[in-house]
Amino acid sequence: MSAEFAAPRGVPDYFPPASADFRRVRDTLTDAARRAGYGHIELPIFEETALFARGVGESTDVVSKEMYTFADRGDRSVTLRPEGTAGVMRAVIQHGLDRGQLPVKLCYAGPFFRYEKPQTGRYRQLQQVGVEAIGVDDPALDAEVIAVADEGYRRLGLSGFRLELTSLGDAASRGPYREALQQFLFGLDLDEATRRRAEINPLRVLDDKRPEVKAATADAPLLIDYLSDDARAHFDLVLTHLKRLGVPYELNPRLVRGLDYYTKTTFEFVHDGLGAQSGIGGGGRYDGLMQQIGGKQDLSGIGFGLGVDRTMLAMEAEGVAHADIARCQVFGVPLGSDAKAELVGVAGQLRAAGIGVDLAYGDRGLKGAMKAADRSGARLALVLGDRELAERRVEIKDLTNGEQHQVSLDAIVDEVRKLLG
Incomplete structure (x- = not known):
């Protein structure tokens, strides 16, 4: 009996020509980070479940509803990574990277996994490029991280996006704000699950995407109105540095990211050409995460995660030109078995010279x-x-203009190099 297999629901395949755009987006975004001094880190696809539960936050949708968690053969609970920051921080702690020069600046790319309803631009296996800068709480570093993302998008040819940002404050800001927000939320007619969330982490209620909850919380107090003097000064400096870097932004005091570890600078890149799923990337600063997952120090960090899938959709919405899909620079046409044997060897010589054949x-x-x-x-x-x-000669045809001539087989590598420039 034959069976037809398909990719799991919500898991896209990328193959030519779309895979050329995929590589272009991923490589352009990571190159922008490397130009700013971020070194590559390769993270495990799965980690101990407790890492994400403790680092991302028990009350978040990611942990409570979306993680792919299972027991391995040793009956250990492991989870396919839903995001990158907790894994990077774990690696920094485990390998003592925080004991060297600070900040530790790292860049990564790859698949992440969240169980949610698949739709355009929202997949169960999503592809992201991320950076983390750990160990220095400097507003200039916040601005650099944001500028790296902005540069990556612009190098891809995107122009129809905007940067929204706010500050989620520090510990001194959160106490008074939490009290004011809970007082507001407990005055609403909330369902039992939402009320429990308001008790545990009231900020999560503001991140609820249900229209009825968004309408009910439209007049909720704003955290930015409760910033401590230190948090306010930090945010003002971030804005000053962004202006110096030429990065345009819009203040959005209602911006709430979906993970618990964010503090102070928080941002999102939005593209209106994508409809309801308009976010193409975002991130922020996280204070306290290192100690939450067992670090002996409490070093602050700042980072982002940029969606490769979402960015491709944004490019499509703007009509940005597709990447070059050429598989090779030279194509061999043998006429006969002896000719094929000769061209197999020629192809090997050209490939060794760095030419695609x-x-x-x-x-x-x-x-x-x-x-x-x-x-x-x-x-x-x-x-x-x-x-x-x-005659030990081969005919070379320029496929762009039709011109052709013959050259000695012994001189083929030099001639091809010359023609390709």
Whole structure:
């Protein structure tokens, strides 16, 4: 009996030509971080469940509803990573990176997993690029992290996005605000689950996406009105540095991120071309996370997570040009088995010289092989038949203008290099 398999629901495949755009987005966003001094870190796909429960927050939707958690063969509870910050902080603690030069500046990319209703731009396996700068509480560093994300988006050709930001304050800000917010929320007609959330972490209620809850909390007190003097001074400096960096922004005092560890600077990049799921990336500062997950120090950090899938949708909405999908620079067209054997060796020489090469495999005739060369996106075609082989020469055809000439097989690498520039 035969069976047809499909990718799990909410898990996208990326294959040509879309995979070229995927790589372009991922690489451009990570390159922007590397230019600012962020080194690469490769994180485990799964971690101990307690890391996320403690670091992300028990009351968040991510922990309470969305994590892929299971027992491994040793009956240990493990979870497919739903986000990157807790894993990076765990690695910093475990390997003593916090005992070296600060800040520790790290960049990562890869898949993350959340169980939620799949829809356009919201997947159960989502792809992100992230950075974390740990160990220094400096408003200039906050501005740098935001500017890195802004630069990445602009290098991709995006222009229709905006940066929204606010401050979620420090410990001195949170106490008075929590009291005022809870007093407001307990005066509403909330369902039992929402009321429990208001008791545990009232900020989470403001992150509720249900229209009836959003309407009921529209007049809730704003945290930015309760900032301590230190938190206010910190945020004002962040705004000053963003202006110096030329990064435009909009203040959004109602911005609430979906994870518990955020403090002070908090931001989100929004693209209105994506409809209801308008966020394409965001992040913020997190104080106290290191101690929450067992660190002996309590170092502050700042970071972001940028959605590769969402960014691709934003590029599509703006009509940004697609990435080059050429599989190779040179395409070999052998006419006969002896010619094919020769071109296999030539392909090896060219690849060793750093040139992308593909061949017409199978028993295609000239017409079919040249169609394959055109579809490959190659700049040059190498056509070799029995007569050319006997003369130790190969015909080179420029597929962009149709010009062609012959060159000695012994000089093929130098000639191809010259033609490709």
